[in-house]
Amino acid sequence: MDLQHTLSREIKQAVSTLYGVTLETVEFQATRKEFEGDITVVIFSMLRTVKGNPAQIGEAIGTHLVEHVEEVIRFNVVKGFLNLVLSDAYYLNFFNSVTDFTDFGSAPQGTDAVMVEYASPNTNKPLHLGHIRNILLGYSVSNIVKASGKKVYKTQIINDRGIHICKSMLAWKRFGNEETPDSSGLKGDKLVGNYYVRFDKEYKKEIADLMVEGKTEEEAKALAPSLLEAQEMLRKWESGDPETVALWRKMNGWVYDGFEVTYQNLGVDFDSYYYESDTYLLGKDNIEEGLQKGVFFKKEDGSVWCDLTDEGLDEKLVLRSDGTAVYMTQDIGTAIQRVKDHPDVNGMIYTVGNEQDYHFKVLFLILKKLGYTWAENLYHLSYGMVDLPSGKMKSREGTVVDADDLMEEMTATAKNISEELGKIDDFSEEEKNDLYRMIGLGALKYYILKVDPKKRILFNPSESVDFQGNTGPFIQYTYARIQSILRKADKEIIPESSKNDSYSNLSLHEKERELLKQLQSYPETVQMAASQYSPALIANYTYDLVKEFNSFYQNVPILGTDDVSEKQFRIHLSKAVADVIKSAFTLLGIEVPQRM
Structure with missing residues (x-):
């Protein structure tokens, strides 16, 4: 009991x-x-x-x-x-009762499924630092919710249509000279992103020229030839013009290939993909159904609205007077479609920045009003922006921090620091490169995930790759230190069988008690992190566990004690700590090295 x-x-x-x-x-x-x-x-x-x-x-x-x-x-x-x-016996009985700490904290999977949406990029530019926070949060929350005992589907909706896509297409058509990822040596998403920036430069020149001719800034923005041509291209795409659709498919294909490389390098994946080009017409039938139920009402101009004033919000447009959909319409339709595709889904988590807080309040309320029981279990995983010491990022001006470049920079920083410490001289080049990547990515992921999702982050790359303090590398280093202890341990002292029942009779050192207490709270922490959708709880739990271990390591001889049973217990305790560090970091999507 x-x-x-x-x-x-x-x-x-x-x-x-x-x-x-x-x-x-x-x-x-x-x-x-x-x-x-x-x-x-x-x-x-x-x-x-x-x-x-x-x-x-x-x-x-x-x-x-x-x-x-x-x-x-x-x-x-x-x-x-x-x-x-x-009593000591209470903690030792707990320790003896856990047969495998590698699986400790994970609950058996139930029948209810949750869908987690994250990433959801536009196909007109590469992924950037803001996307990294989104992706790391969504992926980690997926892992944590799964460990808490639910089935999880990881998905994204790719924003692959609209005027912003046509801007890149138009610039490539004008200035590209048939350039491809192969001919340029660029990743496809980077190549397309360059043309998005090129469009903006040309557009600004045209605005300036029109203003010289006497147009107001507002008039110039609306009349600039590049924008008018991009709008015409969008109309052609919507009408199914073969040449426009073929160009759209070709350039989006380049971007998808580029995104996939970034996802692999970041160590994340998805179970399914939804595309806005497929979903943007969804939801209209649901609006009609809602009109019949009295959830929506029609105004004199034929537009359809939902009155949410009783809920403290306002009236929300769901269908324009000309019958065209708005974003809310397709989000309603997409949510309903996802449950049709996965009938066991009983909740969804949307990983989207906090600038969309109002949108999701409205979406969730409308789905509840339409009578969907699963709408009670919808959650907006809202998060703050990521800033850099150098300032705010702007995609169209080409000042974003590119995700691939950032990962390369983190790996290079990890390499410089590791070489300064000089403890890897006996590593092969391949082992060194794997370690640099592991430390660099671990630093990046941990720095972002240790902060409560709702808070804004000032990301400092060099500060994150620190081997002291609340950082990924500090925790990775402790894990590697434990592996070193386990390698040094005499094979005869660690029998092939698991933990020894005689541990129940040991008298615990204060540091051993604290460590056992920290280990014992891991399953509860996983459940709490899942209920709050907060990887920060897992990250900071792991840091606390590592601090306790390092205090234990400094105050209690592990291999230096003469008592065989005591030595055996401390070795197994150290291994249990390493197993839980690895388990927790796996939930965060972070690897741990055997040696550092």
Whole structure:
């Protein structure tokens, strides 16, 4: 039986016996570091039911628990908090009960499925730093939700149509001279992105020329020949003009190939892809259905709206007067289509920046009003922007931080720091390059994921590749250190069988207790991270675990003790810590090295 359940039952029994009242709930929390104890009972919250001095109530309950719960060996009361000290046997029994720490924290997969959408790029430019935060969050949340016991589908919707795509197409047509990724040596997404920048330069020149002729800036922007031609190209695409569609397919194909390379280098993947060119007409039938149900209403000009004023929002357009869809229309249709494609889906997580907060409030409300039960389980994983010390990024001006370039820079930074430390002289060139990539990407991913998704990030590449402090490389280094300990351990001291039952009789060092306590909280942390959709909880848990291990390593001899059972336990404890570090970092999409 769970200890907290046992404690709760005994505390209620004590209150009933001592004070003659029924206590409905018992509040627990972790004991603060400055006090002795492993778990704390909050007495203050009982005072609504139990009348008396909180310190005296704590003393009475503590005495009862020592007498009736074998795991509680002593207690102390600080104001309205009862701090309980648990026995070594309790922690050792926990350690012995986990047969495999590599799988510790993962719950069995249930039948409910969740779809997680992330990435969702435009096909007119390469992926950039902002996309990296989106992708890392979505991918990590997918892993965490899966570990919590749900089936997960990872998907994205690719924005492969619209005026922005036509701008790149038009610039290539005008200035490209049939240039291809093969002929230029550029990744396809970079090549297409260059033409998007080229379009913007030409467009700005035309605006300037028109303003010299006496047009206002607003008039010049609307009348610039490049924009008019791009708009005409979009009309041709929508009408299915063969030449326009062929160019669109060719250039989008280049971009998809380029994206795939970036995804592979970043270590992420998807189970399915949706394309806006397929989904932009979806939703119209659902609007008609909603009109019949009274969810939507039609205005005199024929446009269709949803009135959300009772929910504290406003009226939202879902169909223009000419019958054309807006983004909301296709998002409604796409959500419904996804559940048709995957009937076991009972919820969706949309990884999209916080500038779309209002859009998703409206989308979720409309889907609920349309009567879809799964709409109760929709979540917008909203996140803040990523800034650099150099300032804000702008795609059309070509000042974005390219995702591929950033990954290369991170690998190069990791190489420089690793070579300065000089501990890899015996590595082959291939091993060195693998290590640099692992450290560089680990630094990038950890730096982004350790921050609560809702917060804005100032990303500092050199600060992230630091082997001290709350960084990816610091945690990777600790993992490698443990692997070194395990390699040094005498084979005879670590039997092929798993942990030894005699561990139950050991007397624990304070640092061993703290480490076991930290290990024990891992499954709860996974569940909490899944319920809050926050990889930051996993990242910071791992940092705390590593800090505890390093304190243990500095204060307790692992291989230096003469007691064989003690040595064996400490080796297995170290391995358990390494297994949990690896498990947690896998949830974050980060690799760990065997040597550093």
